[in-house]
Amino acid sequence: MTVAATPSAAPGFAARALRHPSFVAGAVLTGLIVLMALVSYVWTPHPPLEMTVSQRLKPPSEAWWLGTDAFGRDVASLIMAGARNSILVGVVAVGIGMTAGVAFGLYASAKRGWTEEIVMRLSDFVFAFPAILSAVMLTALAGAGTANSIIAIGIFNVPVFARITRAAANSVWAREFVLAARAAGKGGFRITVEHVLPNIVSILVVQATIQFAIAILAEAALSYLGLGTRPPDPSWGRMLNEAQAHIFRSPTLAVFPGIAIALSVLGLNLLGDGLRDLIDPRLARKR
């Protein structure tokens, strides 16, 4: 005879997710940004890189939805195409940071002792160094460009994931079911793969969405400083840099790319918060 304490995981999750306002809002916003990036490959109102010299710094109109920039390019098309850049940088940088960071964190947690101490002090060190500053130095060293800014942001993500993985993994290692697995004869590697990782995946997914948002902000800042994506590839951050030069003549130029950044970040953060609520950690350690 079995008492179902809580509805089973899979169908319950979808139902609860659809009723969770910030999850839904975040998913919709993020979905729209991704859609915009995908559509930009096949269609934009104007070719994003096409310069119409006669149409420089035009205000928004029917022909130019969001106006034109100092080179006479269509801002709406540039923003659509710029989404590709932000998503690319976010995905790859978080991917790098997550892969390396999770590996380090799991290793530190499984080994404990000196290994853990060394891994964590190293991550403290990277952490203590202002992230933007190291990104500025790295891109200065290797030259501006998308690839280098991805590496710079990715490196900054490593200690973030290493720390959170280690903390979460340590709490799993302290649980009795791990002791039970050891008593059953399993070694550190199998326990890490079979027990620790599945129990921290949800925490990592939540953190990944948040780091994704931070990566988009960082890429925008680097591009704004002229260290990120190089012209002519469209990038939201660089659009803002260029807009600032013409702020008195064409103030709207400085508005739309910022909105695009803010909405993507907002969407991802809402998504992350929603996921965190839905994966309620209290359920896992319910007594």
Added chain:
Amino acid sequence: MPLLEVENLTVTLATNRGPGDAVRNVAFALDRGETLGLVGESGCGKSITALALMSLLPERARIAGSIRLDGRELTTLGEDQLCGLRGDRMAMIFQEPMTSLNPVQTIGRQVAEPLILHKGMTRAAARERALDLLDRVGLPNPAARLDQFPHQLSGGQRQRVMIAMALACDPDLLIADEPTTALDVTIQGQILDLILDLVEERGMALLLISHDLGVIAETTQRMMVMYGGSVVEAGPTAEVFARMAHPYTRGLFAARPKLGPATETPLATIAGVVPELADLPPGCPFANRCPLMIPPCNDGLPPPLPMGPDHISRCIRARELVASA
């Protein structure tokens, strides 16, 4: 007029499976100098009853019925007036002395706090009095403890501090919610002795909550057995132990291994599991696990049947049960 009078107390909690009555139609009275035990398993509603008496229920809880302290109705009292009563006229000791003390405040300050709050004492006077209290509860070297922090004390010592804190303003009513469950058995005896001595010394009323029939048997004059939010049996402790008049009380008693000579016969068990709040049956809450269940058991919460002087049982077959034994 008794010190504490509870009538038809019902507390409804929002659970993740819909609203459920954590406490159902509970009624009792308690006078100064009396000790009343409340026994039951986890989730039976005993802690919620205690929190209802202190008006410290979680925000979403709904409360019905009446709680009167010295004739004063508490359920309709404003928050300010309740704050004036809590810690002064009624006090509470909790189960976990580790987490129930503020880790970043000194012992002295925490014990002195109710004195400053309710008695209007100066810091210095309250500190003086806190020292006396810590001495009274048997904390070794109390003067040095005043400026220590909770993490520097052992579990038993922390529980003594909790008791000193609860007794600071000489309350009329002391509620002790599983005060010894987190402690070792030899310390448990000391703490129970201390509580009983203080209750006697000051003429307080004590409501002692425990899951352990042994603790209740040894410390209380009267007792109530709770199951599924209802008091299923109540009476003078000796009387209840002599003539258990509810199948749940009997089940609880029989399920516990005894200290005496070991037997080959297995322990008596209660079939099934405790139902969740939201799934409580409409009738007797114990019906679906009860060996004596008959169809009328499901018709509604059985009324309290008088079984002896001051002894009641909410079982429609209580008389048969007592007669058969």
Added chain:
Amino acid sequence: MNLFLLKRFATFIATLIGTSLVVFLVLEVLPGDPALVMLGPDANEDAVAALRDKLGLNQPAVTRYLEWIGGLVTGSFGQSYSYGVSTGELIVERLWVTVPLALMAMLMTVVIALPLGIHAASKHNKAGDVVVMGVSQLGIAIPNFWFGILLILFFAVQLGWASAGGFPGWDEGVLDGISALFLPAIALALVQAAILARFTRSAVLDVLREDFVRTARAKGLTRRAALWGHAVRNALIPVVTIMGLQFSNLLAGTVVIENVFQLPGLGRLVFQAIANRDVPVVRDAVVILAAKVVIINFVVDLLYAWIDPRLKAHDV
């Protein structure tokens, strides 16, 4: 001094040494010959070689590293290639912009965020909480440099109340200086305040669920008294950690914001020096920025030990 702080102090020194090493090595492999940069591409080889010798570039890396560190410790800084003055002089001058900016921003952050966070927690799930949470969610999403541009757009371009950037210098009067730093400080503070408010709220909520808060209520404390008397100090323990991290973020953020507002601060100096391959300026400025960050982390640890008696117990 206790063991916890002693350990932290050792970490602090190690981090400083590590940082200086990394900075030195990164700049070692940076392409571009400083001598060539200084003399211009048309310089003749002999002149370049002479300059390299003069700058000590021909010595082994270890010697140069030790000389550099020795100089930093004794206060004798190198010469900037492009400005021709002592890097120390240059950095100190720029610090007078960056440090007040970061401090102002941090002050704003704390003054805005702590009360809002505590207020939101005390009104959990009620209107006040929802508003704070909604606004802070937006605040986190806005890039600080864009917010800076918007501030310029609104206050300088539309209203004409402030200049679009620049810094008059403290000689023109403290008030003028502060007003020039006001908008940049707001731009920096917005995001950090939003983060801190949310963090404070959840820290306070966590503590409010603790048993000892229930104990305090059982003693007769009102909700409010229990919040301020028992919950807030416990909640501050994690909040202080975050504040330390945030101050580092603020310092780093000055690199971008100083560019937005054309402020002659340390961040902008580093940025320009990198572009100019002005190695002595870059490495000294970066090490000093990083040192500030680790000093802040150390101060956070001191605060920590002060708030949490459990760390004070062990004396050396």
Added chain:
Amino acid sequence: MSAALVEAERLRKVYALPRERLTAPAPQVVAVDGVSFTLQAGRSLAVVGESGSGKSTLARLVMALEPPTAGRILQSGRDLAALSPGELRRARADFQMVFQDPYGSLDPRRTVGWTIAEPLSALTDAGRAEQRERVAEMLAQVGLRAADAEKYPHEFSGGQRQRIAIARALITRPKLIVADEPVSALDVSVQAQVLNLMRELEARFGVTYLLISHDLAVVNYVAAEIAVMYRGRIVEQAPTRALFDRPAHPYTRALLEAVPKPEPGRTRRRRARAEPAGEIGTGCSFAPRCPFAIDRCRVEAPSLRKLETGHAAACHRAEEVIAG
């Protein structure tokens, strides 16, 4: 005569605490201090003690989950510390463990079937089908249904989870099950179900328990023999009846007296005692709390000595304690 199931020889386990002073060596906690005992197959042994007495550490040492600082453990004559990692892994099929917290000891992300099969998949090369069959069999043995294998732990109550944990421990048909407080997290009515199950399985599978508990009544129900631990040492060991009838150590007596008994009309003998504050010197660690303590107890630590067949106590005045 075949070797005993478990022989522990002068086991000692010391944990280092974080340093408090730079100049002094790191402080240490002696969790287990020179413990020796023998566990014969078929005679379940209980280790009783209060929190901090070292009983859970002892369980982990016996399970070879931690190495002892000194001393050794022989299981069926084999020294566990001398085995290679591979041999130790195979040997683990013979000794399994049940934990206190039935919520914490089951991985919430794994099905019950997976969890029960874990020792099989870790220790043997049983195939999927065989594993499934054994799991179904085990579920039936502990009173659950075969269909329950597909479910997750959160769908079960505390008592049912502890049955699952017992099924996991039994699946390799071990000779020894180390049960660390197996019922202390359960409600009384559910405790009885689990205790009955443990006794049934003892008879049915010939498994022997090393039961760790703070609860004398629980121990009385399951174990043939009891060892009482205090501050890392065994202070008394005896067959269950002898221990309850003729306790020879003042601490055992104190424990027995302290258990509240649910008997009508019983009231406490009230003795207002203060928390003991005495420092332990070289003598018996129980001396500061002991009503029998004499000067000798405060300077000379008693060693465990034999009093009668199978009954030993570490007390200078054991004979007087038995006499009452």
